[in-house]
Amino acid sequence: MQVTICPERAIMEHVTSRWGVLVLQALSDGSSWRFSDLRRKLEVVSEKMLTQTLRTLERDGFVHREVKPVIPPHVEYTLTPLGKGAAGHLVALSSWIEANYPEVAQAQNRYDEA
Amino acid sequence: MQVTICPERAIMEHVTSRWGVLVLQALSDGSSWRFSDLRRKLEVVSEKMLTQTLRTLERDGFVHREVKPVIPPHVEYTLTPLGKGAAGHLVALSSWIEANYPEVAQAQNRYDEA
Structure with a gap:
């Protein structure tokens, strides 16, 4: 497999x-999230980094940003169909890691004892 | 889905x-790689970062490091069966991105023009 610097990368x-x-x-839970709720969920993320991350993912077409015309107005984020495709792969990887974590922990112990 | 700080994360x-x-x-191409070949392949990675990355992946049980008893001796890296499982998910994500890149590029153009 060729790993090159390209737009896909x-x-x-x-x-x-x-x-x-x-x-x-x-x-990926399918619901819409307010900025403040996402920030609480991600715990240690700064406001600046979360804003930047959401903007990048919105630009790539993965995240939909909607300003709710209520008083006071707020913004909600959801996955687009394209974003669901990308997120699905991350969720699969994350589930795989969870399922295989005991084997990883064993490997780490062997490495640390060597 | 609960995103928490945990060993799996x-x-x-x-x-x-x-x-x-x-x-x-x-x-993930299944062959064994020498450090210098990997470094060439990854282009901009520093020796220190590549060493650190390989050590972390070896400790997690994803990468097998073998010292070849030749003169001069050299080291070869391969994926373990566990590593093949993890790498498979990355390859799947990467293929998905390649297949969907036109749609991402369109989204980026729309965003930049707005």
């Missing part, structure tokens, strides 16, 4: 970025 | 780290 970096992974996984 | 970060993604994808 940039998208791979957006999707697998630290906060990209967590935002896509959080939104 | 640390493994997710190793697998989806910038160089973790590229190392696992490169090794």
